[in-house]
Structure formats: C-alpha cells, structure tokens
Amino acid sequence: MLEMNKLSLNIPDTTKPRVVVIGGGFGGVNLVKYLPEKDFQIVMLSKQNYYGFWPLLYQVATAGLEPESIAEPIRKLFDDRHDFHFRFVRVTDIDPTAKTVNTLIGAIKYDYLVIATGTQSNYFGNKQIEQKSFPLKQLSDAVNLRSQLLQSFEQASMTRDKQIRQGLLNIVIAGAGPTGVELAGSLAEMRQHILPKDYPGLDFREMNIYLVDGLDRVLPPLTPASSKRAHEDLEKLGVNIKLNKLVASYDGEIVTFKDGEQIPTQTLVWAAGVTGATIEGMPAASVERGRYIVNQFNQIAGFEDIFAIGDIAVMKTDKWPKGHPQVAQPALQQGAHLAKNLVRQLRQEAWKPFEYFDKGSLAIVGRARAVADLPGNKSLGGFIAWVAWLFVHIYYLIGFRSKLIVLSNWVYRLFTYERGTRIIIRPLVRHDDKTVVELQSAGK
Missing domain, CATH: 3.50.50.60 (FAD/NAD(P)-binding domain)
Known part of the structure; x- marks a missing residue:
C-alpha cells in the first residue's frame, strides 16, 4: 500500500x-x-466504494441474501459520465x-x-455496548453479524455445558424499529425451518430471540394498529418481546437491563438508535x-x-x-x-421549496406477514402487505443484476424455505473459561 x-x-x-x-x-x-x-x-x-440498499441488510445478516446482491460499485453507477469523479x-x-x-x-x-x-x-455514550455489541448499519456489519450467528451455532453444537450453550443460542436485539422487527422475524423463521436441518444435534427449542425496546410498542414510526399486528405476528413466530425495557450494560456475555434483569448471550444486536x-x-x-x-x-x-x-x-x-x-x-x-x-x-430561475411526498411505511415480519401504512390513513396487513413489501424493495434496488438476483432468491425461498450460502468468512477467537475456541477456514 x-x-x-x-x-x-x-x-x-x-x-x-x-x-x-x-x-x-x-x-x-x-x-x-x-x-x-x-x-x-x-x-x-x-x-465506502459501493451504494447499498440498506433496508435489506438484515437479510444478509441472516443468510437470506449475499452481500453483493444488495450493493453496486459507485463507479459502475456512473461509468457513462466523463466529469464525475469518485474518491474512496x-x-x-x-x-x-x-x-x-x-x-x-x-x-x-x-x-x-x-x-x-x-x-x-447511537450508543448513547455507552462505550462497553459500542465495543461488544453488533450494529447493523452497513454491509460489513451484516457480514460480521452473519459470521457471529453461524459461529455461535457451531460452538453450541460442540459443547455439553448447558449454561454456555444457552448463552450461545440466546440472541438479544435492542431496538424494535423496522430493523429490529425484521431481523427478529427472519431469525425466528431460520430457527423453525433452516437451523434444525443444519444442526440436527441441537434442540432449537432452546434458542431464544429477544426483541427489547424502551418504548411501549414495536414499530413506533407506524400506526398503533400496524404496531399491534406486527407484535402479534412476532409472538406467533415465538419472539420474546420486552417493552419499556432499557439496556444498561453488556460485557460480551450478559445483557443487564436498567431494572436489573439479566440475559446471558454472546450476541447483542444494537438497533436501538441512530x-x-x-x-x-x-x-x-x-x-x-x-x-x-x-x-x-x-x-x-x-x-x-x-x-x-x-x-x-x-x-x-x-x-x-x-x-x-x-x-x-x-x-x-x-x-x-x-x-x-x-x-x-x-439558469437564474427561482428555486422551488422542497415538499415531501409521504409514500407510506412498510415492515415485514415473516413469510406472508407484513404491515403497511399508506397515504390517506390506510393500513394493510398480512399477505397483501407482504407482496407490496416485496415489489417495493425490488423496484428500488439499483441495477438489473441486483433485481434479478434478489427476486430469484426470494422465489426460491418461497417454495423451499431455503436460505443462501451459510458460510463463515471471518474467523472468531473466543475465550470461554480459559479455553480458546478457534474456528478457522478449512486448510489453515
């Protein structure tokens, strides 16, 4: 270099x-x-040298999509321009x-x-949480979280210690906005349809997915009706929802809440604010x-x-x-x-003020489960909202290649429940009871 x-x-x-x-x-x-x-x-x-479609980051994190399917190089977007200059x-x-x-x-x-x-x-000044938790704001975060989840399952399959295994299988998501809700729903579907086949020796009834938020409902930006429906759908999927709950600390092994409650987990996903x-x-x-x-x-x-x-x-x-x-x-x-x-x-013409046209809000909870708030105080839920979510996200993806890859992945999953390639590309070294467990790629 x-x-x-x-x-x-x-x-x-x-x-x-x-x-x-x-x-x-x-x-x-x-x-x-x-x-x-x-x-x-x-x-x-x-x-970053790429343009990413961030609403689908959670699908990369849960092996639903490959990283390249939701990103395009910025230079490629404008390769027909001669006086556009990108610098990384x-x-x-x-x-x-x-x-x-x-x-x-x-x-x-x-x-x-x-x-x-x-x-x-936004970690609200908590350096410990900033260092130990997993954010989900950019592509590298999604890849890191995917590796963390898969490595946790691998380690859980190699331990007889029930307490260690429970900490590996517990997942805590702080923040019940769209990112937290969609991630929780996707993990719940993985737990039901994918993970038992990948890890037949593990009882995934022991896997707990916690969705916590300091407010009194999930999806605060949406209407109360949509929030209620999403809450009910998440509970049907087996997600443990804890509201009016604030995270106080996280040391990499235990999440401690302001009220004193503790949850052992190796994975705290931080989606609690920006x-x-x-x-x-x-x-x-x-x-x-x-x-x-x-x-x-x-x-x-x-x-x-x-x-x-x-x-x-x-x-x-x-x-x-x-x-x-x-x-x-x-x-x-x-x-x-x-x-x-x-x-x-x-052209020395008068400027026009900006007026925002609100096209509504969408959030997906799982297969055929979604909520949508549309202009005119209209709300949708269930299968119709799910289809709307699919079409909107395909439409706003940049590039025909990305649209084709994502659409084909979704169609494949619709009929098979299968996910993308569940590979670990970032080795992890974890210290548990003075024992170093190191997972590395084959051949090293």
Missing part, C-alpha cells in the same frame, strides 16, 4: 461549477443522477470560509457542497441532535452554498415539526429536488 503522503485526490481543474458530494447513499446518489454533467463537475467523496476516502473536516473539504489525502475546493453522510449507530454522521468544521449552531438544520431548500442554516440532504438533515415543517423520518424516501426526494434547484440556479 502507498503511504498517505504519496496520494492525492487528483481531481482535474474545471471551468464549470464544482459540486462536491460527501456520502454515497440514497441522497447523494440520487442527487448525482439528476445533475447534468454538461453543467457541473461532480466530485463524490465516500468512505474519508473526509476529516470542512472549512466553510475557504470553501474547502479536507480529507486524509488532501483538500478540494467546492462551489457547492452537499453533505449526505446519513447516520451512524445519530447523524456530522463532520468537523461546521458551526455548532447549525446542528441539532446530531443533524444539520436546513431550510426549505436544504441549505444548512447560515450558508447559501452548503446543503444537507437525507438522514443528516432536519427540515422542520408544520407537518413534520421534528423533521422528516430518517428513511430512504426523504433522501431520494431531497437529492433529486436539490439537483433541479442547482440547475435552476445556473
């Missing part, structure tokens, strides 16, 4: 306005799609006065800056609860040439006094809308 001081961003000079986009998620990618390269030079900086690099800070973005390998000037960095897991992935250099007055305060044009408070879109932005309106929901649709819509406004700027 080259030393950092021998690298540079290496962006060509231009006479066109330069738009620098930080982040390659829903908002950033959709912005670039709608920006004409004949009018702008576009530079995207991201610490971490941004360190922004200098608004000099109109410069600083990275680990150099700086770049901008005419317009768009921050689309999304969110990161916070904005802000960048150094922006004034504190422009940030509220980890998100940049923006006006109706997505301009960050106090700036005309710096914008924030998607989860990192909070745009307060009468309908959305706390800002738009941190899901894909606001990011997609804001990205496209901001691109059109930047084109209007070049």
